[in-house]
Amino acid sequence: MTLxxxxxxVETHEEYAIRRLGWVTERFQEENVCPPxxxxxxxxxxxxxxxxxxxxxxxxxxxxxxxxxxKT
Numbered sequence: 001m002t003l004x005x006x007x008x009x010v011e012t013h014e015e016y017a018i019r020r021l022g023w024v025t026e027r028f029q030e031e032n033v034c035p036p037x038x039x040x041x042x043x044x045x046x047x048x049x050x051x052x053x054x055x056x057x058x059x060x061x062x063x064x065x066x067x068x069x070x071k072t
Contacts, residue, residue: 013050014050014053014055014056017044017046017050017053017056017059018055018056018059020044020045020046021040021044021046021056021059021060021063022059022063023044024040024043024044024063025040025063025066025067027043028040028043028067029066029067033067034067034068035067037060037064040060040063040064040067041060046060
């Protein structure tokens with residue numbers, strides 16, 4: 001029973017990274033900042049091994065597209 005509940009609520013490392021990217025993207029939007037890729041990854045605390053994961057790569061690209069609208 002306990003393991004089943006934990007499986008339902010515990011997120012994977014990949015899911016955590018994607019959630020962090022979403023949070024960081026929202027903060028940059030609030031600040032009206034369009035960060036370079038390196039700053040997005042730094043603020044999200046993403047390591048190279050995590051960045052290499054396919055779903056994380058896609059989330060990074062989506063975040064950068066979202067933040068493009070702030071470029072002047």
